Amino acid sequence: MTSLSTRFGFAAAATVAALALTGCVPNNVGTTASDNTIAVDSSATDCAVSSAEAPSGNLVFSVTNSGDQVTEFYLLADDGLRIVGEVENIGPGISRDLVVVAQPGDYFTVCKPGMIGEGLGKTPFTVTDSGADLALSGDIAAQVETANANYKSYVKDQIENLVVGTEDFAAAYIAGDDDAARALYAPTRVFWERVETVAESFGDLDPRMDLREADLEDGQEWTGWHAIEKDLWPQDAEAGFTAYDQSKREALATQLVADTNTLYANVQELEFTLDQQTNGAIGLLDEVASGKVTGEEEFWSHTDLWDFQANIDGARVLYDGVRDILVEKDAELASTLDAEFEQLQVLLDAQKEGDGFRLYTELSTSEIRAFSDQVNALAEPLSRLTAVLVL
Amino acid sequence: MPTEESTGLSRRGLLGLAGAGVVGAGLGVGGAFAVGGGSASTTNAVASTYPFFGKHQSGITTPAQDRLHFAAFDVNDISRDDLIELLRDWSYAAARMTAGQAAGEYGPASGPYDAPPDDTGEALDLPPGGLTITFGFGPSLFDDRFGLAAQRPSALIDLPKFPSDALQPELVGGDLCIQACSDDPQVAVHAIRNLSRIAFGRATLRWSQLGFGRTSSTTQAQKTPRNLFGFKDGTANLRAEDTAGVAQHVWAASEDGASWMTGGSYLVSRKIRMTVETWDRTSLREQEKIFGRTKGEGAPLSGGSEFTEPDFEQTGRDDIPLIDDSSHMKLAHPDSHGGAQILRRGYNFVDGNDELGRLNAGLFFISFQRDPGTQFVPIQLALSRNDLMNEYVRYVGSAIFAVPPGATSSSFVGAGMFGLP
Numbered sequence: 001m002t003s004l005s006t007r008f009g010f011a012a013a014a015t016v017a018a019l020a021l022t023g024c025v026p027n028n029v030g031t032t033a034s035d036n037t038i039a040v041d042s043s044a045t046d047c048a049v050s051s052a053e054a055p056s057g058n059l060v061f062s063v064t065n066s067g068d069q070v071t072e073f074y075l076l077a078d079d080g081l082r083i084v085g086e087v088e089n090i091g092p093g094i095s096r097d098l099v100v101v102a103q104p105g106d107y108f109t110v111c112k113p114g115m116i117g118e119g120l121g122k123t124p125f126t127v128t129d130s131g132a133d134l135a136l137s138g139d140i141a142a143q144v145e146t147a148n149a150n151y152k153s154y155v156k157d158q159i160e161n162l163v164v165g166t167e168d169f170a171a172a173y174i175a176g177d178d179d180a181a182r183a184l185y186a187p188t189r190v191f192w193e194r195v196e197t198v199a200e201s202f203g204d205l206d207p208r209m210d211l212r213e214a215d216l217e218d219g220q221e222w223t224g225w226h227a228i229e230k231d232l233w234p235q236d237a238e239a240g241f242t243a244y245d246q247s248k249r250e251a252l253a254t255q256l257v258a259d260t261n262t263l264y265a266n267v268q269e270l271e272f273t274l275d276q277q278t279n280g281a282i283g284l285l286d287e288v289a290s291g292k293v294t295g296e297e298e299f300w301s302h303t304d305l306w307d308f309q310a311n312i313d314g315a316r317v318l319y320d321g322v323r324d325i326l327v328e329k330d331a332e333l334a335s336t337l338d339a340e341f342e343q344l345q346v347l348l349d350a351q352k353e354g355d356g357f358r359l360y361t362e363l364s365t366s367e368i369r370a371f372s373d374q375v376n377a378l379a380e381p382l383s384r385l386t387a388v389l390v391l
Numbered sequence: 392m393p394t395e396e397s398t399g400l401s402r403r404g405l406l407g408l409a410g411a412g413v414v415g416a417g418l419g420v421g422g423a424f425a426v427g428g429g430s431a432s433t434t435n436a437v438a439s440t441y442p443f444f445g446k447h448q449s450g451i452t453t454p455a456q457d458r459l460h461f462a463a464f465d466v467n468d469i470s471r472d473d474l475i476e477l478l479r480d481w482s483y484a485a486a487r488m489t490a491g492q493a494a495g496e497y498g499p500a501s502g503p504y505d506a507p508p509d510d511t512g513e514a515l516d517l518p519p520g521g522l523t524i525t526f527g528f529g530p531s532l533f534d535d536r537f538g539l540a541a542q543r544p545s546a547l548i549d550l551p552k553f554p555s556d557a558l559q560p561e562l563v564g565g566d567l568c569i570q571a572c573s574d575d576p577q578v579a580v581h582a583i584r585n586l587s588r589i590a591f592g593r594a595t596l597r598w599s600q601l602g603f604g605r606t607s608s609t610t611q612a613q614k615t616p617r618n619l620f621g622f623k624d625g626t627a628n629l630r631a632e633d634t635a636g637v638a639q640h641v642w643a644a645s646e647d648g649a650s651w652m653t654g655g656s657y658l659v660s661r662k663i664r665m666t667v668e669t670w671d672r673t674s675l676r677e678q679e680k681i682f683g684r685t686k687g688e689g690a691p692l693s694g695g696s697e698f699t700e701p702d703f704e705q706t707g708r709d710d711i712p713l714i715d716d717s718s719h720m721k722l723a724h725p726d727s728h729g730g731a732q733i734l735r736r737g738y739n740f741v742d743g744n745d746e747l748g749r750l751n752a753g754l755f756f757i758s759f760q761r762d763p764g765t766q767f768v769p770i771q772l773a774l775s776r777n778d779l780m781n782e783y784v785r786y787v788g789s790a791i792f793a794v795p796p797g798a799t800s801s802s803f804v805g806a807g808m809f810g811l812p
Contacts, residue, residue, distance in 0.1 A: 065694070070707050089707035091694030094685060115708060217554035217775065279674075286669045290782070293747065365746060372747040376668060383672030 037062055040109070042071045042090070047111030047121025054102070055130035061098040061109075065090045071113040073098060075125070078106040088115070099387075104129040140325050144274045147321040151272050154317055155195050159264050162191035166260045170253035173228060176246075182232050186303035186356060189225060193310035194317070197283040202266055209259050212299065224259075226299070228252055233300040274322065278386040281318035284311045285379040293372045295360040305357035308371075309348050316341055319382070322389060330388050333381060340378035347374055439518050443486040445797040446654050447642065448804065450523030451734065451759050452631035454610045456572040458520075459602030459738040460579040461660065461755065462587065463529070463565025463790055464594040471537045475809055477593045478526070481569075481586055482803035485524040488514075494585035511588070514581035520574035524582055526804045527568040527658050527792025542808050544649035546657055546762045547793045553775040553786065562662055562788030565597045570658070570757070576603065598788065600662065602738020602755045609736060615689060615697065619665055619739050619752050620783070622682050623689035626697055627724070629734040640732045640766065641759050643796075651807030654796030659767045661756040662740075662788030668749050670783045681779040683718030691720065719780050722773045731766045733758040753784070763791060 037060040039050040044067040063073040069092065075085040084107065085100040104127050110119040165188030172180035192199050192210070200206040207215075209224040216222055230237060231244045244252070272280075291297040292308040319337060326334045347370055351358045363371075441449040466474060484494040493499060495509025502508060533543035571582040580601070587596055606618045607625030611632050618624040629636050638644075643652040670678070675686065683701065684691055691701035692713045703721060707713045714721055725732050735758050742751040760766040775781070798804045802812060 070694070070705065070713065072708070089692075089713055091690070091692055091705065091707075091713050093695045093699070094690055094692070095687075096685075214557055215555045216552075217772070218551045220554070279677075282672065286672075286782070289669050290666055369747055372749070376748075379669075379672055383674075386674060 042111040043067045049109050053126040056104045056127050057132040059102045064095040067113045068092050069114045074110050076108040080108050102127045143325050148272045158191045158195045159267050163260050163264050170257045174253050186306040190310040193307045194314035197280045229300045275390045277318050281315040284315040287311050289375050302359040302361045304360040336381050344374045441523050443489045444800040448525045448797045450525035453523050455605040456521045457574045458576040458579050460571045460583040462569045462583045462599040463597045464567040465597045466566040466594045478805050479803040480589050488582050489522045491519040514578050520578050522573040522578050525570040527794040529565045529792050532566045544652050548764050557785045559787050562598050568792045600755050602740050604739040606737045607735040625735050641734050656759045656794045657763050658792045658794050659758050660790045663754045664785045664787050665753040666783050683714040683720035717777045717779045728769050733760045733766050
């Protein structure tokens, strides 16, 4: 609890510095989190809130579950229905914080031990006007709905392209047209990488389709893109590696096509919540940081920069989908992210060659280092996106 | 049987500055190298030294010290007798150093003026800080070089390749290992440095690892420390006080096979690189989900406080278990492995940074168990397959060693393996 408050205080302090640079300093942003921490005791019989009012701004409800059932805590709007903030799944004896940016007004606090029914100890809570200049927290439901719908279409479109591309790739590979297969490899995988956090979320499919040789355990059969990749680019293979025979080629290619069709079916009915979208963008940057920047993803073909660009494309789509909401809530963060995305694209553009990219093995150490640094520069502020957007 | 030759340093060791067997007599008494003056040894006399000789080697159930220097060695092209002599010399020096004495008889600032000192000197004036020195034998020692193949314990398996292992060959295996632990990093380094020096010509360093913060408690009195993910580590560890558990899960027994290992144990080390940069930008929600515990208190997400037993059946909203099925705690829990437990004794490390400007940081995992094949392996396999944490860790080093029982004061570590008393 202490560490969280400290961290929150740090975040607030950073905001002060940033705003000071623009000459626009709200009145009381220096207020530390601990000043506005309100203790909530959710017991079997009550929902005791340590204070009935607080000044507007960042509020921290520190909820402790002293009962013996899993509990939830809600901050409700003045109609007693609309949820302004909530924390769920608090086990007995556990404490968890709810951090909200609260506008002046009337609210209710309520706990819900056992997670069912109307809840316990519903009590009025007043937020007085501190004079703080707070972002508007309008009803963003419509914007979230639009973002969700757009991302749904994007995912389906990418996987549709993946199906078509994979069929062409598999046909060339089975036919023994290795040049054609090699030419199709990276441009087809791009459709996977753009929506990688969704594509890899099907636990049974991902290891069949995208497992790297290093991730195998003893005795495990290796299938999917990278198994074929090694056969197409055997120059880095271990001594004694023998090219696959025709029946193995056919088995691998056929399964990859079938699995891709299964993936296509799986994504048709997916819906995306706001936090899934924001966390998806963050996750794609992590994919870049841990697999692509290090050249480990495309260990045989060295086409890592195609994947790199595709991950960034996917993250950018997710970010653009929620950017309007972000501008209303934290324009500063939006402009930071705009700039960092752009800077990363400048680095990627410099490595473009024809329709694709230079191979990872052609990059100098300093070029790789520059990529890594810029990925960190983007990923660090991007990691705040969920907390800023999702109540 | 005990003679000066068997207890003292051999002529080959320490540049011929062999001394008489002061070891037994000097234990716990201080001796010529009595360090840090009288005050340190009187105030910390109990906690600052542990016996080298005994039924078990120290450094296993010993309260985990704060610092580690671990070293793996390859044995040179030497004879069986040379190997025995090396182990005698190591035992002699280890017994002295753990008692707070110099590695050799004369010490770092005495002895023949025209000879290099028989101790390197950086631990002069430092209390031993609970120094323990623990020796082990790797599977490769039991090949045909030293006539030990028949002595290889069946429990000393070759570890399988685990999924997502990214092992670097230079950080794997070794014929011999030494685990030196102390509350003072310089004392631990001093031990490895002097033992490496004694081994020159007979064994050479293969890899070594510094650890700066213990990540497990091995006694109930110790507070649970934190790993570099910021979470408490080792909450459910086996503790020395649990003598029945330790007897069942840690110490090799006479019915286990290789009789010379009775009272010994098996050590598995895994160097686990953590990508702390990506971890640090993960939400608190996700971090706690990955561990299955709260970050502050270390309580299981099913409720309670740090030492409350997790309730894997406890569900929250939408009937989803509060502790994720792929959380680190669930996968490693004894309930998931027929009650299998291990004694963890790992350390945090930071080896500078890598070429991408990321901290080369992580956990140097050490566990002791009676039978790695049925204890460590199934746990690691479950983690390597499904642990949510895998996105943030990568296994780069791996080794297994048979840790023989403690030596008697008239003998040396591992004597039983050679059929010697």
